Structures are given as structure tokens and as C-alpha cells.
Amino acid sequence: MSNNKKYAVTVAGGGSTFTPGIALMLLEERDRFPIRKIMFYDNDAERQEIVAKACEIYLKENAPDIEFGYTTDPETAFTDIDFVLAHIRVGKYAMREKDEKIPLKYGVVGQETCGPGGIAYGMRSIGGVLEILDYMEKYSPNAWMLNYSNPAAIVAEATRRLRPNSKILNICDMPIDLEEKMASMVGLSSRKEMQVGYYGLNHFGWWHKIYDKDGNDLMPAIKEHMAANGFADALSQTNQHVDQSWIETFQKARDVYAVDPSTIPNTYLKYYLFPDYVVEHSNPEYTRANEVMDGREKHVFGMCRDIIAKGTAKDCGFEADAHATYIVDLACAIAENTRERFLLIVPNEGAVENFDRTAMVEIPCIVGSNGYERICQGAIPQFQKGLMEQQVSVEKLAVEAWIEGSYQKLWQALTLSKTVPSARVAKLILDDLIEANKDYWPELK
Numbered sequence: 001m002s003n004n005k006k007y008a009v010t011v012a013g014g015g016s017t018f019t020p021g022i023a024l025m026l027l028e029e030r031d032r033f034p035i036r037k038i039m040f041y042d043n044d045a046e047r048q049e050i051v052a053k054a055c056e057i058y059l060k061e062n063a064p065d066i067e068f069g070y071t072t073d074p075e076t077a078f079t080d081i082d083f084v085l086a087h088i089r090v091g092k093y094a095m096r097e098k099d100e101k102i103p104l105k106y107g108v109v110g111q112e113t114c115g116p117g118g119i120a121y122g123m124r125s126i127g128g129v130l131e132i133l134d135y136m137e138k139y140s141p142n143a144w145m146l147n148y149s150n151p152a153a154i155v156a157e158a159t160r161r162l163r164p165n166s167k168i169l170n171i172c173d174m175p176i177d178l179e180e181k182m183a184s185m186v187g188l189s190s191r192k193e194m195q196v197g198y199y200g201l202n203h204f205g206w207w208h209k210i211y212d213k214d215g216n217d218l219m220p221a222i223k224e225h226m227a228a229n230g231f232a233d234a235l236s237q238t239n240q241h242v243d244q245s246w247i248e249t250f251q252k253a254r255d256v257y258a259v260d261p262s263t264i265p266n267t268y269l270k271y272y273l274f275p276d277y278v279v280e281h282s283n284p285e286y287t288r289a290n291e292v293m294d295g296r297e298k299h300v301f302g303m304c305r306d307i308i309a310k311g312t313a314k315d316c317g318f319e320a321d322a323h324a325t326y327i328v329d330l331a332c333a334i335a336e337n338t339r340e341r342f343l344l345i346v347p348n349e350g351a352v353e354n355f356d357r358t359a360m361v362e363i364p365c366i367v368g369s370n371g372y373e374r375i376c377q378g379a380i381p382q383f384q385k386g387l388m389e390q391q392v393s394v395e396k397l398a399v400e401a402w403i404e405g406s407y408q409k410l411w412q413a414l415t416l417s418k419t420v421p422s423a424r425v426a427k428l429i430l431d432d433l434i435e436a437n438k439d440y441w442p443e444l445k
Helices: 019-028 045-062 074-078 092-105 115-139 152-162 174-185 219-229 244-259 267-273 275-280 288-310 322-336 382-404 407-416 423-436
Strands: 007-012 035-041 067-071 083-086 144-147 168-170 194-201 204-212 340-347 360-368 371-374
Touching: 007 019, 007 074, 007 322, 019 035, 019 045, 019 288, 019 322, 035 045, 035 074, 045 067, 045 288, 067 074, 074 115, 083 115, 083 322, 092 115, 092 288, 092 423, 115 144, 115 152, 115 382, 115 407, 115 423, 144 152, 144 322, 152 168, 152 340, 152 360, 152 382, 168 340, 174 194, 174 204, 174 219, 174 267, 174 322, 194 340, 194 382, 204 219, 204 267, 204 382, 219 244, 244 267, 267 275, 322 340, 322 360, 340 371, 382 407, 407 423
Parallel strands: 007 035, 007 083, 035 067, 083 144, 144 168
Antiparallel strands: 194 204, 194 360, 340 360, 360 371
């Protein structure tokens, strides 16, 4: 770092299972992103305490110079900070389980960010993200929020509508993961050796150009791999175990790719293009939420409790979340004006030429200390445009429903989702979701 400044970071969602990995990653990246303070913030004191106490022990042993704290008090959490890393889950996994199981009851895709489940989660997330943004602006008006809370598309549209001048960058890690897989398909050591063209909405996009540093076209080799295997067998370079449901998703990308072999698809498109297949292969009694609660959740909280019980983090099995280094890349771009490229979720304003100017699109941007500049992706093909028009309308209607408290608009949003077969089914699902979310959603009239 050229300016010798040290940064203070608040992690919003301090009780998340991802938080220890983020904290360790921040420590590992200290040489390029020096830190003076890490603060955890969560509104669930009990849950946060387990994660934070374990991280506190780890930090004392490995980075005693870094000030550390955790709190449920917004003023303490957001005063004197430079960055907020936001990954909140309003309603936690108990509500995610309902997001997934209620649609499946009606033979509709039950997924965390796609279809009715994603809309339900979005309706819970909007208020939470806006609240944190407002705290940040009140107590540290010069800070930036790096938001990777899901469902990013709906959250980003809500911040565009309701906080248009806020210092928030909305980013998603799924393209990063897939770009690492593509880099390994063509024998590169990192996605950073590639330059990509990409357009779409969050969890709803396509790569249309991929070059190496010398300008060689990597698409033909990647397409060959996609046609044979999808994203499979370039399985995560990380040493974290990959759940079976993800392996199937990476394999299914082969069929998603076949629908338009001129582009490389984001894996999430399987939920929109093959919803019947997804429902057939879903267990309405045991969904991804259950998989996470029985796997990751138990594992991480078990490790945390173990560290607290022993009073030491030595040989604890804590691992830095290697693929989350994109968060430090982004923070460095702002802090140091590196002008690095990132896929961000930003107002289109012509970057995708033949598409709604107000849509929150996911495209490559150049990031520096004054924010971002869009990189134009030109006009997009009819197939993608048609899908995106439908999906962006779902997202906009969901946000309007939240703002206006409109039952009608939320019913329209569900009806318009490509995962839902009819307005009748949409209404049945909606009425169940309203009942399940009564503690979280605005009242709908």
C-alpha cells in the first residue's frame, strides 16, 4: 500500500458461518490491505458471540496488533470505519428452508435466490441492507459498503431506487468461482489472467468473450469443455469439500450451455431453463437449507465452540476463505485507485445497448477511488434479451411491492417468474409465503 494507511472494517453479518473465513482472509491479505480494526455486527447477539469469541482468540494469537470487537449496537459498529462488508441473511436458515420448501409443495423450483424463494428472501433482505447502509452513512459518511448479501439482484434494485447516491458496490462471488473453473480448463493459474466480456442480471448472465493476457481467444477451448462436461471436473481449486448438490449443478451446466453454444452461461440459469428437471431432482423434505444446516453450519459452529472451550485456536482447522479475496481486491481498488476490473451489479445506462437503461445489470466495470466506470457490452442477442426482460421485470415488481406494500405487484412478480407455471400457482405460493414471512415482510394490501 502506497499511502501507509491502515483500514477499519466492519463485517455486517457477524454471526454468519462465512465470517471466520472472511476474517482469516483479511489477515492473510494484510500486506496489501493493512488493517487496524475489525468489527463484527449482527442483530443476533447469541449467534454472533460464538463466531466472534472464536475469532477473537484467533486474532489475539495471530494478529494481536489488530483491534477487534463485536457488537449489536449500530453506533459502536459503524463509527470510525472505512469499509462495511455486508453478507446478511435476514431470517437465517430457518427462513431459507421455508423459501425452498413452500414452492416445492406446488411443484415449483425451491431455490434460495431464484423463483419464488428468491423473491421471498429479497422481500426480507431489502430492509436489512438499507438499515445497515443508513447506519454506515450516519456514523462513517465516507465509508464504502461492499455488499454481497443475497439475493443481490433484488437488493441492488432496491438500493438503486431508494438510496441512489449511496457508496455501495453490489458484487457476487458466483462468476468469480466459475471464472476460476474456466481458467483451469485452459491451463491458467488464475482467472486474473483472463479478460472477460459478460452481461446479464445477477445469477442470470452469460460470458460472450474471454481472452488471455496476450489477447488470445479462450472461448473455443472453454466451449469444448462445456459441451463435454459443463463446469464439472474443474472442481473447486479450494480445499473446501464440494456438496453433492453443487457437483450436480456444475454438471448440468452442459445442458444449459447447449441452449446457446455461442455463450458460456452462469450455472443459476438451470433453474430458469430446466425448472422441471430441478423439481424432479429436488427432495421437498430435504433441501439445500437442510444440507447447509447439517453440514457447514454444524461444522463451523462446532469449530468455534471448540476454540472457545480450549481457549486457543492452534490446530483448530479454521481456514481463510481463499475465493473471498475478491473482497480485498475490491477494497484495494477503492482505497488505492487500482482501476482493476470487476463484475459489478450496476444501473445499465446504456452499457447493454438494447436493454432497459434502469435495469441493474451485472457487467465488467473498472473500479477506482471514485467508484466504478461501466465497460460497454454492446447489443445482446434476442434470446438473452427476452429472458432478461422477463427477469428484470420480476425484480422490479418485487421491489415496487416492497416499497408500496402491494399484494398485487408481488403476485405479478411471482406470475412473471419463468419458474412459475401460472398465475393460479403464483397466488397459492404467495399466500403461503406471506404467512411464513409475517415477521419480516412489510404488510401487503
